[in-house]
Amino acid sequence: MTEWSSNLNPTQFKAVTHRTGPLLVAAGPGTGKTRVLSYRIGHLIKTGDAKPDQMLAMTFTNQAAKEISERVFRLLNTELSSGCVNNGQKVPKISTFHGWALEFLKQTLQEAARLPIDEKDAKDICQEAAKKLRLSNTKPKVLQERVSRAKQYYPPRLTEDEDLTALIHVYHELLKKYGLWDYDDLLLEALRLFEHDEIREKFLRDFPFVLVDEFQDVSPVQYSLIKSMAKKNGNITVIGDPNQAIYGFRGASPEFMHYFKTDFEDVETVVLDTVYRCPQIFLDAATSLIKDRSAVRLKSVKDKTPKIRIKPFEDPVDEANWVARTIEQIVGGLSFVSLDSGTAGGNTLRSLSDVAVIFRAKVLGNPVAQALSKQGIPFQRADTPDPLAQKELRSIWRVWEILKGRNIQYHLLKLPGGKDLWNRKLFDLKPGFQDKDGPQLLSYIIDILDLDPNRPLLKALARAIKGNPHVNSLAVLLRNEADMLDINIEAVSLLSIHAAKGLEFPIVFLIGCESGIIPWKEADPEEERRLFYVGLTRASEEICLSHVKHRRLFGQMMHGGPSTLIADIPQNLLIKEKAKKTRVPQRPRQQRLF
DNA sequence: TACTCGAGTGTTTTT
DNA sequence: CACTCGAGTA
Numbered sequence: 001m002t003e004w005s006s007n008l009n010p011t012q013f014k015a016v017t018h019r020t021g022p023l024l025v026a027a028g029p030g031t032g033k034t035r036v037l038s039y040r041i042g043h044l045i046k047t048g049d050a051k052p053d054q055m056l057a058m059t060f061t062n063q064a065a066k067e068i069s070e071r072v073f074r075l076l077n078t079e080l081s082s083g084c085v086n087n088g089q090k091v092p093k094i095s096t097f098h099g100w101a102l103e104f105l106k107q108t109l110q111e112a113a114r115l116p117i118d119e120k121d122a123k124d125i126c127q128e129a130a131k132k133l134r135l136s137n138t139k140p141k142v143l144q145e146r147v148s149r150a151k152q153y154y155p156p157r158l159t160e161d162e163d164l165t166a167l168i169h170v171y172h173e174l175l176k177k178y179g180l181w182d183y184d185d186l187l188l189e190a191l192r193l194f195e196h197d198e199i200r201e202k203f204l205r206d207f208p209f210v211l212v213d214e215f216q217d218v219s220p221v222q223y224s225l226i227k228s229m230a231k232k233n234g235n236i237t238v239i240g241d242p243n244q245a246i247y248g249f250r251g252a253s254p255e256f257m258h259y260f261k262t263d264f265e266d267v268e269t270v271v272l273d274t275v276y277r278c279p280q281i282f283l284d285a286a287t288s289l290i291k292d293r294s295a296v297r298l299k300s301v302k303d304k305t306p307k308i309r310i311k312p313f314e315d316p317v318d319e320a321n322w323v324a325r326t327i328e329q330i331v332g333g334l335s336f337v338s339l340d341s342g343t344a345g346g347n348t349l350r351s352l353s354d355v356a357v358i359f360r361a362k363v364l365g366n367p368v369a370q371a372l373s374k375q376g377i378p379f380q381r382a383d384t385p386d387p388l389a390q391k392e393l394r395s396i397w398r399v400w401e402i403l404k405g406r407n408i409q410y411h412l413l414k415l416p417g418g419k420d421l422w423n424r425k426l427f428d429l430k431p432g433f434q435d436k437d438g439p440q441l442l443s444y445i446i447d448i449l450d451l452d453p454n455r456p457l458l459k460a461l462a463r464a465i466k467g468n469p470h471v472n473s474l475a476v477l478l479r480n481e482a483d484m485l486d487i488n489i490e491a492v493s494l495l496s497i498h499a500a501k502g503l504e505f506p507i508v509f510l511i512g513c514e515s516g517i518i519p520w521k522e523a524d525p526e527e528e529r530r531l532f533y534v535g536l537t538r539a540s541e542e543i544c545l546s547h548v549k550h551r552r553l554f555g556q557m558m559h560g561g562p563s564t565l566i567a568d569i570p571q572n573l574l575i576k577e578k579a580k581k582t583r584v585p586q587r588p589r590q591q592r593l594f
Numbered sequence: 595t596a597c598t599c600g601a602g603t604g605t606t607t608t609t
Numbered sequence: 610c611a612c613t614c615g616a617g618t619a
Binding site for chain 2 (some may be wrong): 060061062096097099102118119120165182183186217246248249250254276323360361362416417456497500517520523527554555556
């Protein structure tokens with residue numbers, strides 16, 4: 001315990017050691033949210049207040065669940081070795097909302113539980129439903145989005161739209177026929193189960209300690225779930241930052257943070273306001289954007305407070321080239337702030353992984369990606385497409401699922417070539433597949449799908465499986481491989497602001513700071529402010545906001561001028577730089593290999 | 595059933 | 610611009 005408290009500041013300590021009853025932790029950017037969450041779990045175990053398997057911690061992403069698990073286990077292991085905790089093999093359940101819901105449904109409904117499908121299959125089924133109804137608009141993507149949007153509410157919010165009502169009805173009939181649930185159903189069905197008193201009572205007995213991460217991002221359904229998961233005076237901890245609520249477009253609302261205080265009884269509120277990440281000026285700029293400047297003033301522990309640089313450019317290519325050149329100089333050993341100003345730079349040696357370029361919409365990353373490749377600077381983008389959207393991989397995955405005995409009927413139906421063919425093909429060979437390992441399964445699948453195993457895509461897949469021979473879910477493996485933005489890799493990161501949430505980088509370029517881009521035209525202006533807030537608080541040392549005069553977006557010329565949000569920041573926190581007339585000649589710095 | 599081509603359309607994203 | 614989707618053709 002003593003070692004623990006030495007790692008925590010007083011407010012963190014208060015949140016970690018809070019004993020019983022509802023707890024709301026308002027945690028600004030870089031205030032040690034994950035630390036508090038994992039320490040709290042560890043602390044509850046250590047004091048004996050909770051048995052490990054009485055705890056459920058819920059996150060939004062697998063990544064977050066993994067991170068927290070790792071920290072908790074690291075914490076407990078250290079404690080274990082010093083003999084403080086007597087650990088049974090029981091462990092706290094740390095899982096995503098959806099992951100927990102699926103398990104809960106399986107456990108409660110047994111064989112009556114259906115099988116989950118991903119978004120792509122949901123689109124297909126939406127389309128099937130729309131065709132049945134002869135709706136005029138049958139775009140699967142649009143339909144699925146509208147259906148999913150409605151299903152963020154319980155009961156699903158059907159508005160006045162009759163088409164949507166009918167569509168959802170038929171869509172649900174189809175899902176029922178196939179024995180499937182979409183992602184939204186997992187949460188909705190879990191919520192439905194909680195309407196049965198005996199089921200809810202059992203849950204309350206099983207999990208008297210519930211913790212929720214990124215609480216500001218909960219949807220109405222998730223909020224209802226949370227309310228069902230604890231008594232009004234129960235041991236429920238929620239942690240989040242209302243100023244970083246940027247998922248309104250999928251039904252989340254920062255309001256739930258306020259509701260929590262009245263929906264539960266005697267809520268203890270702890271505000272984490274000591275920021276370990278950002279310099280004070282970045283924090284002041286960020287908070288100045290938020291309307292109800294909630295009495296909280298974030299305080300940075302950093303002594304250096306560089307100002308925020310504002311850089312104007314003519315067009316996206318200028319902007320991108322400047323970013324690329326500047327990065328090159330940074331990793332060359334010159335400090336960022338002193339560039340252009342003639343001062344000799346500090347000697348901080350930067351690595352490419354210290355740098356992120358972030359932006360409001362993914363397309364804005366393209367010119368930067370081009371400029372970086374031209375300069376031979378390695379970079380990684382977070383926005384890799386879902387690998388399972390690719391045809392071959394999807395077929396491979398379907399056969400894999402069939403051989404693993406999951407969702408067989410539906411996958412047979414969807415495989416190219418048709419059900420009968422595949423029934424025949426798979427029939428003879430199925431026995432004994434339980435024992436085959438990943439690589440064997442894959443080569444078998446490639447064989448019966450008649451694919452060329454030497455294609456780079458399949459070779460990469462084979463490599464991924466080889467590193468993970470006992471993988472059960474190919475989907476999880478593929479998606480992890482694909483969108484894992486590897487922080488340790490020696491490369492610049494290109495990310496949307498959304499994708500950057502939760503991350504930090506010493507040096508951040510926030511590009512495309514123009515009105516119409518951020519704030520995005522026709523978007524909730526308050527949420528746009530929070531987005532900018534998130535963007536500004538990603539940097540731990542230096543940040544530069546840039547804007548251009550003209551930008552071609554979706555084939556249309558935009559000239560919104562510098563973002564109105566920049567004008568809303570107290571100007572003494574900014575250094576505005578003049579546009580440079582001189583266009584630096586393109587020098588090919590590094591020959592590309594091919 | 596499988597592929598090509600042109601019209602249409604645009605934020606952000608997890609499960 | 611760049612991509613997706615679906616109509617149309619083989």
